[in-house]
Amino acid sequence: MEGFAGKVAVVTGAGSGIGRALALELGRSGAKLAISDIDAEGLAETEAALTALGAEVKADRLNVTERETVIGYADTVKNHFGRVNQIYNNAGIAYTGDIEVSPFKDIERVMDVDFWGVVNGTKAFLPHLIESGDGHVVNVSSIFGLFSVPGQAAYNSAKFAVRGFTEALRQEMMLADHPVKVTCVHPGGIKTAIARNATAADGLDSNELAELFDKRLANTSPDRAARIILTAVRKNRARVLVGPDAKALDVLVRLTGSGYQRLFSGIVGRLLPSRP
Numbered sequence: 001m002e003g004f005a006g007k008v009a010v011v012t013g014a015g016s017g018i019g020r021a022l023a024l025e026l027g028r029s030g031a032k033l034a035i036s037d038i039d040a041e042g043l044a045e046t047e048a049a050l051t052a053l054g055a056e057v058k059a060d061r062l063n064v065t066e067r068e069t070v071i072g073y074a075d076t077v078k079n080h081f082g083r084v085n086q087i088y089n090n091a092g093i094a095y096t097g098d099i100e101v102s103p104f105k106d107i108e109r110v111m112d113v114d115f116w117g118v119v120n121g122t123k124a125f126l127p128h129l130i131e132s133g134d135g136h137v138v139n140v141s142s143i144f145g146l147f148s149v150p151g152q153a154a155y156n157s158a159k160f161a162v163r164g165f166t167e168a169l170r171q172e173m174m175l176a177d178h179p180v181k182v183t184c185v186h187p188g189g190i191k192t193a194i195a196r197n198a199t200a201a202d203g204l205d206s207n208e209l210a211e212l213f214d215k216r217l218a219n220t221s222p223d224r225a226a227r228i229i230l231t232a233v234r235k236n237r238a239r240v241l242v243g244p245d246a247k248a249l250d251v252l253v254r255l256t257g258s259g260y261q262r263l264f265s266g267i268v269g270r271l272l273p274s275r276p
Helices: 017-028 040-053 067-081 104-132 153-175 206-217 222-234 244-271
Strands: 008-011 032-037 057-061 086-089 135-140 180-187 239-242
Touching: 008 017, 008 067, 008 104, 017 032, 017 040, 017 222, 032 040, 032 067, 040 057, 057 067, 067 104, 086 104, 104 135, 104 153, 104 180, 135 153, 135 222, 153 180, 180 222, 180 244, 222 239, 239 244
Parallel strands: 008 032, 008 086, 032 057, 086 135, 135 180, 180 239
Antiparallel strands: none
């Protein structure tokens, strides 16, 4: 992939899934990598794979919800490599549960990781990206940042927020004439461990939900997703839809307006008959 050789790229959530695939594709393209994850074992596996490729890599266990730690991490990465060109705010978690039965703490946890983690990473690295003269912020939202479905209020809220935050940031960088590009990523069903690691409200079977996602909804491999994302980054796309399902559902929502809500609620009702 052209356009990444010599760039210093930061990837959060690099211990598996899209994050690992992004790190490896960037490494193969000649980028220098600062990778992080809360999963130390998965992170070590990604680091070993990058080292085998001959990539220069710095790996650190990081909890993206710990703001002061993330700010310090950004300074450490800048000092280590001398500059930072790109940040891929990819770390995220999933949760399923209706608003009526979801504890506040579970909704807050999703927002802390999926939204505030993105804000923390963006704010911490933005001064370094501006200073580099060739910066790029890549924030991972979701197709659930384009439309909502029952049982995903927490995840929808976080991913809609990421979309709004990222689209505002792109405009602010243009208005300020800062040398920082901004891309918002909306993956569809990707074959990662996010569903298997997800939590759910009482009365829902997490394993059953993960099996449903893996068998019926996960259609795109992480490697394919990474290539699509990096192509969009290279072309400075404001938004990238990842996977045929993301593209089809985006068109459906645009065509139906708010009418999609009745359609999707019926589909989810059939897929999840044992809702509490």
